Amino acid sequence: MRKSLPPLIVIAGPTASGKSALALALAKREGGTVINADSAQIYRDLPILSAAPTEVEKARAEHRLYGVRNGADACSAADWAAVAKDEVRRAHQLGKLPVLVGGTGLYLRTLLHGIAPVPPIDAEIRRRVRSSGAIDNQAELRRIDPEAAARLEPTDTTRIARALEVILSTGRTLKDWQSDRAGGISGEIALRPLVLLPPRDWLYARCDARFAAMVEEGAIAEVERLLARGLDPALPVMRAIGVREIAAFLGGDTSRETMIAAGQQATRHYAKRQYTWFAHQPPAEWPRLTEPLDADTVPDALALLGQKP
Helix, strand or coil: CCCCCCEEEEEEEECCCHHHHHHHHHHHHCCCCCCCCCCCCCCCCCCCCCCCCHHHHHHHHEEEEECEECCCCCCCCHHHHHHHHHHHHHHHCCCEEEEEEEHHHHHHHHHHHCCCCCCCCCHHHHHHHHHCCHHHHHHHHHHCCHHHHCCCCCCCCHHHHHHHHHHHCCCCCCHHHHHCEECCCCCCEEEEEECCCCCHHHHHHHHHHCCCCCCCCHHHHHHHHCCCCCCCCCCHHHHHHCCHHHHHCCCCCCCCCHHHHHHHHHHHHHHHHHHHHHHHHCCCCCCCEECCCCCCCCCHHHHHCCCCC
């Protein structure tokens, strides 16, 4: 860490790992600003289902980029990184400690290291790729970009489609474009990161309890209002964890008990994907806290962040 640069705290990890509570405690203690790095919490449509901070929590410390976007207006990683960069600089200008918190790895990577300058994809190529089957896309990608095909899981249809449309439209692989990343702020700040990777059993139990609580606290009515807007099902807000399961219940296709079980399972699967990403993608030198976050381990977390307990 270069002490001459302004600091940036980054608290990352899977859903339900305790990130927000730690960020709030730190921001309150240090007079900092909590900045959202979660792709669901940026939308104002699902505060309960996205586990956004409550009004009481917001009153304890300044929060930025929560509920600032209409779900009808999709927010890309580049969109978020642009406004997050402004919020980090604003906090520094005000003499506050920016505390970036969230579980969207692509958001964090884009802000810190920039984005690949991939030109717009040819509309006809995008239409063809997105309308083709996953098996066909994977086979074509294996033929023209075997390295990407080997790296991506066969079930990761979105990334397979993206890698394929990039090379078909530009003649360069996505990895090649990504080597030219630009616009990141990692060279402008003294980064103090922490990845929360608690025991999986503990994490999954929290996922289950939290989804059940969301249902009790009004998530069903929240999704009902969202569905009534008739938005494009492909929008990120419509694909948020729990929306599909609650929508099935509202449509009479499943029982309340089955809906809750399905929502819990979807949350656990999402947490598992995040866990894998954060276990392997951030640099090895980023500290990892592998114990459950509670009163006993908060001092350890603060120490790893370079803060006095």
